[in-house]
Amino acid sequence: MAFSQRRGEREALLAEIEGDVRETARQTGLSRLPDVVRTAIARVPRHCFVRPSDDAHAYENRALPIDHGQTISQPYIVAVMTALCGAGPGKRILEIGTGCGYQAAVLAETGAVVYSIEVVPPLARSAAQTLEALGYGSPDVVLREGDGRQGWPEAAPFDAILVAAAAERMPSALGEQLAVGGTLVFPMGPAYPRRSFPSGQTLCAVDKQSDGSFRTRKLIPVAFVPLVAPGRIS
Secondary structure, eight states, X not given: OTTTTTHHHHHHHHHHHHHHHHHTHHHHSOSSOOHHHXXXXXXXXXXXXXXXXXXXXXXXXXXXXOGGGOEEOOHHHHHHHHHHTTOOTTOEXXXXXXXXXXXXXXXXXXXXXXXXXXXXXXXXXXXXHHHHHTTOOTTTEEEEESOGGGOOGGGOOEEEEEEOSBBSSOOHHHHHHEEEEEEEEEEESOOOOTTOXXXXXXXXXXXXXXXXXXXXXXXXXXXXXXXXXXTOOO
């Protein structure tokens, strides 16, 4: 039922996102969204992932607050990060920062198998319930609570890793768990206090080379909550 609701709003949102993608093509290298990403954005019911008080704003192209001082990312950013990590059928993708589960749903909708880690236990439980109710459960989306900076070593290597929280440098464990030829997408920048959204962060795409080295592409300015350890969220 949720997928048939507010279809027109999703289509309007997608058109706005595509316009933004064209405007930032020089910075991101994306002249258009891959068809699989377009379809995913058009299908996933974002209104199921926002707080009831924000329902009227669910299909606005902006980030919204969720519980515990975290956010649901701007749909344009979700679409770009999904495209940059090469999401698609059969890809194994690690997501750091499940949040409300919206990004995981978009990744799963492309046909990827998603492993997602959330540091805030109540958010992890809530996201699991929402994703399961919408049909994005195991084995397509596998969730765990924990320290995302350590990754998911027993499930590695991953074709791509997507980090939905800012860090001053790529966590070394995540680089080790990225497959050769894979891409890690993360916001690089200062770890500002929770609930602040300053400039100074840059969305980066890190490609793992055949010799195990990394090539970093700095793309567009972003504003994410910081990547933190368990117990650092109050």
